[in-house]
Amino acid sequence: MRRKAVGTSAKVAAIVVAIVVIAAGGYYYFYYLAAPPTQQVTLKVYGSADTQDMQTVLKDFQGNYSYITVNYQEFTPPTAFAKITAELAAHNETADVAFITNSLMNPLKSAGDLISYNSTQSANYPPNYHEGKGYFATAILLPVVFSYNTQLVTSANLPKTLNDLTNSSWRGKVIMHDVTIGSTGTQYMLSLVPIVGNATFTAWAKALATNVKPTLTTDTTAIANGVASGQYSIGIVTYLHDVVRLQSQGAPIGWFLPQEVPLLTAPASVGIVKGTPHLAAAQLFEDFILSKNTQQVIGDTAVRFVAYPGLTAKYSISAVAPNEMVVFFPTAQVSAQARAWGPIFRSWGF
């Protein structure tokens, strides 16, 4: 009896040990041997979206892909453009991914600095949300509005048309994005040409420069800050997300569009930079940014407008500016012309 009992116990123990060994071996095999090696990768992103606004998304991404560390470096779009082109030309290390407005994505693509990638998420977006050959894809929308200080400008004296803005009573009280450097401001202005007509645009822009002499800044956020502080009454080429952010903090700022002007919206796009040594990680990043879940996170984070069509988010254009007609800008043609227009605007008095 006793011998039989010992034999049974030994068998049970042997079976348990065998199961544990097989399980451990299987775990080891599947997770360490059969799985592809996950080498730690640092993905460098040159982006123009605020670092603060990107924090949640970047944390989520690194939570999903622990072997990828995102080194997000915030630059103004022209600076990001300058760095990528110079570093590529000199065969130096540069960004793996560019995440900037199309006003600079178009020139990057024209310079041959991007590579084509059709994201797994592209099918969820309309065709005009990604570049025809997949060089970049829209991830964030940047609606551009005219802003005003609600303490300094009443609704009665708010300009109704573009011409109202050329009244010399606004002299010294208007700030706008620098139209002489070929960047967002220049491209916004050029995008108005087909909307209002060349002659009307030229007369308006010249009158604006002569009568009002707007203060120019190379930073779009500075426009909203300047208006909110009361230093300026009106801001031209203000990003709507800056206005909404300041409004949520209690700042006296509002936005409007002159009658002739639709809600011109600049897409901020993701593109993979030529020669990246981390192509797979860059593709994962693009897919991740464009995915519905991430877009939801972006749309609920203060304050960025999502690109994902039909998404119900706190910060979507349909939620904040439901009645406005959205027109994307710039076209590739406008981006290509922008550099030449800088000196022209300067000669007009800007």
Added chain:
Amino acid sequence: MNLRGVPLYLPVLLAAGLAILPTWYLVFGSLWSADPGLPGQLTSQNFAAVASDPTLGAILFNSVSYSLGAALFAATLAFLFAVALQRTDAPLKRFMTSSLLVSLAIPWMVEDIGWTYLLSPRIGLYNIWLGQLFGIGNSFLNIYSIWGLIWVMGISLTPLAYLIISPSLSLVDPHLEEASLVSGARLRTTFFRIDLPLALPSFLSALLLCTVISLEAFDASAIIGIPGRVWTLTNSIYDQTVQTPPNFEIASAYAVILVAMTLTLILLYSRSIRISQRYVTVSGRTGRPRTFSLGRYRWIVAGGFIIYLFVYLVPILGTLIFVSLHAFWNPTDLPPITLANYESLLIFPSINTGIVNSAIVSVTAAVATAALAFFLSYSSTRRRSVIGRSAELVASLPLAFPTIVLGIGLLWALLRSPLPIYGTIWALALAYTIRYVPIVSRFLSGPMVQLAKELEEVSRISGAGAATTLRRIVLPILKPSLVAGAVYVFVVSIKDLGAAVMLTTGDSALFSSALYNLWTHGDELVAVAGGILYVGVLSGALLILAIVLRVDLFSIMSPEGRKAGPAT
């Protein structure tokens, strides 16, 4: 005595080679038809483009008038302070002297940001107060103008000008004054006929040096000049690099013009120093000159000191601290107090890395500069060979290079050469080493000349080799000057913005460039909070350096102190 066993020529040639690198590429870049790294050909089109720029006249006029205006303002105010503090019985003198010197520790960029909150039209606190007091509207003062630039730069340079001028008033030979008084002249006449003429060369030296510094400075030109469309040479160089696409080649052409101007001014400055040395009145028998009694005007002068402090130093720092405690800035409708901007500082990786990078870059540049400058100085004072003199001359080239120009030159060099340091902090350490080697070698040349050759000869006769003689005799004697030179490089490089904006990438961000990036990217109040942190970190670092190295930081920051070098 010659230390022939020591391969002195190697570090000397290295210093010369490093100086040639950005110079060559700057000239090359100004004559190249494309941006760095891109194929192109040699052309004069860049200079033609600059010459045909309709705004060139305004740029040159602004640069000259702003730098001269700021220098004149600084030198005049400094002269008045020097007279009051060195030659009168005005009260609060020690306190005022300390306050002047403390302001040297505030980075100009932080000061400039502070002024924008005081003197901006409509929202500047001074404008608001003036409007309320006198009913003159709230845009009476406009910082975004050439007058604003002159004011900001002038008042920033005043402490430096004071350090140049004050010795000429405190070291006047009292016998000259006594002779005047004995001859029947009154005190006032003696002051105007004896003391003032003796101080004039120092005044001119301060004027010239402040003109050079204003012409070179990027901080005020960027923070005040660009929004005000007051184009100067430095902000025009920067503006060309942020065009879409950037025009580095045109920027280089502007930079060459700027170098030509600073070179001319530096030559004039050197000449003025030589002339001022003819006015030396200190001899072994000299005592302190007499102190003029101000009588009932004593407290009026003291009131002037207090006005200066309460127009400049106190409101700048006070305003920055106050502004940094708000989520957005609207002085007529202040939001609740918050520490959000300080919390946000932690989010920006560039701030954290910037602090560490700045420390590494400045320490590296300080050590490398001191080492190279030592050999350069030793070679120039001990071995007067043609090669040595030529190398010294070449290594002096960066004296005329504003840091933004040096940044452009090195950008070209690093993007076109196989040297694999572009985008790293070592590029910045290299830039500051190149820039400050000629200055620190001048720190050392005075004490080096005073060092008797007999000391080295005795060492050699006693059997010591050349290297041992250097290590055991020369270096210990020159240690105070070397430390002073290294500390000077640490201080000026950690405050620099010019080279930083050209050479940093996200990974190699310095504290100064990270703050400027925040400022230009719309995170203005976070930049202000960073500025307060910047002042705190810098003051702490300087205090630690002063204690650990036992050096008088203020004498180091003084160009006169540098010229003479600490006592050996």
